[in-house]
Amino acid sequence: MPERRIATNGIALGVLDEGEGPLVVLCHGFPELAFSWRHQVPALRSAGFRVVAPDMRGYGASSAPAEIEAYDVVSLCGDLCGLLDALGEESAIFVGHDWGANVVWQLAVLDPTRVRAVAGLSVPFAPRAPAAPLEILRRHIGEDFYIVWFQEPGVADAALARDVRRTLSTSRVWTAQWAQETDPSPPRRPPWLSAQELDVYVEAFERTGFTGGLNWYRNIDRNWELTASVAERRVEQPALFLTGELDPVRSFMPAEAMRGWVTDLREEIVVPGAGHWVQQQEPEAVNAALLGFLGGL
Numbered sequence: 001m002p003e004r005r006i007a008t009n010g011i012a013l014g015v016l017d018e019g020e021g022p023l024v025v026l027c028h029g030f031p032e033l034a035f036s037w038r039h040q041v042p043a044l045r046s047a048g049f050r051v052v053a054p055d056m057r058g059y060g061a062s063s064a065p066a067e068i069e070a071y072d073v074v075s076l077c078g079d080l081c082g083l084l085d086a087l088g089e090e091s092a093i094f095v096g097h098d099w100g101a102n103v104v105w106q107l108a109v110l111d112p113t114r115v116r117a118v119a120g121l122s123v124p125f126a127p128r129a130p131a132a133p134l135e136i137l138r139r140h141i142g143e144d145f146y147i148v149w150f151q152e153p154g155v156a157d158a159a160l161a162r163d164v165r166r167t168l169s170t171s172r173v174w175t176a177q178w179a180q181e182t183d184p185s186p187p188r189r190p191p192w193l194s195a196q197e198l199d200v201y202v203e204a205f206e207r208t209g210f211t212g213g214l215n216w217y218r219n220i221d222r223n224w225e226l227t228a229s230v231a232e233r234r235v236e237q238p239a240l241f242l243t244g245e246l247d248p249v250r251s252f253m254p255a256e257a258m259r260g261w262v263t264d265l266r267e268e269i270v271v272p273g274a275g276h277w278v279q280q281q282e283p284e285a286v287n288a289a290l291l292g293f294l295g296g297l
Contacts, residue, residue, distance in 0.1 A: 001034045001041075002054065002061050008082030009075065013054040014061025015083070019045035022116075023089050024294070025080065026053040029098020029122070030213040031160070031168070033060045035200050036097065039283030040290065047291055052092075054083065056100065058212020060204050068153065071215040073223040077107045081114055090114070093297070095290065097121040097279055098249075099216050106223075109233040117297050119240040119290060122247055122276055124255045125262050128231040132221045141252065146173050150217040160210040163187075167210075168201050173248070192281040235262040240293040242286065244274030266293060 002014035016034050024044055026037040034053040044051045055062040057079055058071060065071075080103070084092060091114050096104035101120035108115040108125075129136060138148055150156045159179035160167045169187035172178055189198045239262045241255055255268060271278055271285045279286045 006083060006086045008086055009078040011057060011063035013083060015052055015054040017052050019050045021048040021050050023050045023092040025092045025094050027096040027100030027104055028056060029100045031210055033204055036280060040279060040287060043287040058215060064212040068215045068218050072219040072226055073106050074226050076103045077110050080107055081111055084114055091116045093117045095119040098123055105235060108235045108237055109230050115237050117238040119293060121242050121278055122249055124241055124253060124258045125235050126257055127261050128227060132224055134221050144175050146175055147217055149176050150214050156214055157211045164205045165202050236264060238297055239265045240267055242269040242289050244271050244276060244278040247276045249276060
């Protein structure tokens with residue numbers, strides 16, 4: 001994964017494309033790859049779906065433009081629309097995790113005719129904030145919040161790339177304090193990630209670095225400005241939201257914010273005992289939820 005590159009929206013995406021039937025597009029988050037969906041692809045393919053999982057812009061086998069502004073949400077949604085065009089599809093069911101969830105929610109309001117249904121994992125749909133989001137985060141959570149720390153170009157990039165295996169194995173949040181510490185023992189991978197699976201991520205991010213993914217965060221205020229014209233739009237497509245019980249994102253992005261904004265929310269699922277990397281940690285629960293949702297469309 002991925003198996004081929006597809007030209008779209010002025011860049012190229014490395015994609016996995018398997019199966020036949022209604023199209024499901026799987027969009028990963030930070031710092032992940034199409035490989036993050038390795039447990040979902042065979043389940044969806046066996047259930048009669050065509051499954052496309054791209055390395056998103058800035059990741060893995062896909063293009064990584066140098067300009068920070070190249071990673072705003074309009075460009076990222078444009079990548080997905082161009083992907084549909086290249087595949088000869090008018091629309092698809094979009095499933096996203098983490099930043100990928102934010103992108104598929106935004107695609108559902110920016111270009112609703114391209115989205116047949118939408119499922120967000122870990123990150124709920126968030127209506128437009130009353131002011132630029134970064135200042136709100138600084139005021140309410142602080143300068144040491146990881147999203148704020150990510151903002152200065154080059155700083156988090158170097159810290160995360162210094163020891164990729166440590167970065168990808170830690171159970172802690174990436175912060176300036178974390179970056180300054182030296183772990184006394186070798187990093188321990190999570191039990192749901194095999195040594196071989198971790199090696200896939202380590203190889204990819206040792207090659208590409210983390211700048212492409214970090215640039216998604218550096219467009220948060222720009223995204224707020226670019227989406228002003230659709231601030232009052234609702235997500236009207238059939239929708240699913242799924243998160244892990246222990247996902248720390250729940251503390252600052254509560255699912256309750258979707259009330260009234262996602263008008264056809266079919267189900268809201270909390271997977272017991274699961275953390276943020278829910279589709280990798282609890283694949284059977286996630287697969288059952290996705291297949292149940294897709295079966296009801």
